[in-house]
Amino acid sequence: MYEKRKGLFQAMTNVTNKLKIEYPIFQAPMAGVTTPKLVSAVSNARGLGNIGAGYLSAAETRGFIKEVKQLTKQPFGINLFVPEHHSVSQDEMRKSRQLLEFCLDDLHLNEINQPSTEPSTDFDQQLEVVIEQGVRVCSFTFGIPSEKVIKKLQHNGVFVIGTATNVKEAHRIEQAGMDAVVVQGSEAGGHRGTFLDNESYIGLMSLIPQVVDHTSIPVIGAGGIMDGRGVRASLCLGAQAVQLGTAFLTTKESGAHPLHKESVLGATEEDVQITRVFSGKSARGINNKFMTTMKIHEDDLPAYPYQNSLTKEIRREAAKQQNKDYMSLWSGQSPRLSKDISVDELMDEIVQAYQSMTK
């Protein structure tokens, strides 16, 4: 299908030129949802597929990249989570475990496992893998890596992208020497990328132009964008590319659980709420029993990644048992625009719709 649309709205921004992609459309690196099939399908359709490697070990990261390479010769990217340092006491962990006991019966579990209070991360080794494997684009969420890391990646030909939710964060990303910034509007599904001060929920209509006016690096708009209309609107606002998560989550190639896809396809914009009960970090997902029940404890839970470790088994078991009451059903605010469709069909619809608006 790519051959049919070849040449339509191509190489229009610095970002597409720099990354050697045809369309300024990134698939969001949804950790736990991206598969080699999804990432390669987006890149083969001449957008930018992105591996969500936040929860992977270095070995898994290497394996994932190798699989993608076998499926596409086009550029693709990878996203890493910058490690965060919070402390938690055994007592806090124990209290939070107790709060989770209401799930045991429904999921036929005996107890909530006590995870380590010192979550490990392969961040440094993942960075080595990114360089070793020659990945062209590396984005970061939940913070800014050290100047040394950024310089080393760039020295090895990697295009480095940060994630911001307000102008101040975008400014820090620019100052750190990164090449571009993804601005995450309040509409976005999944985890909030805020890393300075309090949560920022700025709608994309406000966020893109304010960041564009106050930074000089390319801006990539994310949050609520689902089709050609959103792509064009974001570029009108000054973005040089867009990043779509929920739109790709429901594609055939996505690794999202079938119940997750089904929930998004059937949801309305009002079903989608912000919660921190799954991971200890605010994220947007479709309201369910777990979110509703845990809401009253929301302010008492340990920070990410501790709460995330505590609920891991619950989420895994719920997925296995086809029980969406306890799954994290991440979604942006535009679920009514989601489609049960292939990546190539989605890209085709976006490009055709975009093109028809320029006439």
Add this chain to the structure above:
Amino acid sequence: MYEKRKGLFQAMTNVTNKLKIEYPIFQAPMAGVTTPKLVSAVSNARGLGNIGAGYLSAAETRGFIKEVKQLTKQPFGINLFVPEHHSVSQDEMRKSRQLLEFCLDDLHLNEINQPSTEPSTDFDQQLEVVIEQGVRVCSFTFGIPSEKVIKKLQHNGVFVIGTATNVKEAHRIEQAGMDAVVVQGSEAGGHRGTFLDNESYIGLMSLIPQVVDHTSIPVIGAGGIMDGRGVRASLCLGAQAVQLGTAFLTTKESGAHPLHKESVLGATEEDVQITRVFSGKSARGINNKFMTTMKIHEDDLPAYPYQNSLTKEIRREAAKQQNKDYMSLWSGQSPRLSKDISVDELMDEIVQAYQSMTK
């Protein structure tokens, strides 16, 4: 200046054709901020000026309309608040009065006046004035008027507009037979227009296309739009017109308090928060001492319009004493894009920027 830009991007949507305006740009009917000068300046610049009549008596409404008519021969609109019926006890009012006592010293007041527990509204008489004065456009906030009211206005040649914050509300407005719907994104400044169930904070990037796909009446986008980029983006998303509040609030012709204008001009997107402490209804404004101090009581305050009556004197005195700690400094999420400018200059910049994007 209008003569210079005449003919640029004119009469492009059903809404502009129907309303006989040249640009699909509405000035939001900010109650307490709009003046005959502001409304007429926008209409003379060939957008749609709108009177914010929510807090006016029928006599004041008539006087306002007459003044606008003397300043412009172009169409303009008016906005009314649909009366809400909440109950409040004397005890609740007394408790809330006590919570407000912390303001007394700073404002050199002796006591907080006890307002009526039965706020009156001139809604029915205002409707008569709208018809009597031949106003062409009437929009409503905080609900839907009766079918009889809608039909009567339409029978008298009035174009009737509702305000929605999600698809369900937009659908109700369509079902009620209204002619168009303003969709208020989460970015918007001032009071939230939600009238069904809980507060809805849907970003405009998500809200416009979802409402467009699920209703058949024209959609007018509002929230965070400040310049040609936002106008064009909203039209790309499917809106037939846009409504700008904060952008007009800081114009020379606006009736906003000088300190209010100054605060918006100096604010960042992060300074703007949702609060219900001023009126009992959620609204977006620039954080100040009153908001910070009252935040802990936010869930215990009487509903709108009772809390609004209780804080009225505080806000009035603060304005008189040039003390912005106690004023309601409404603003949308894009204050960094605000300008100290005349209406005609603003309209000119929007039209020129819009036009340059079509080339």
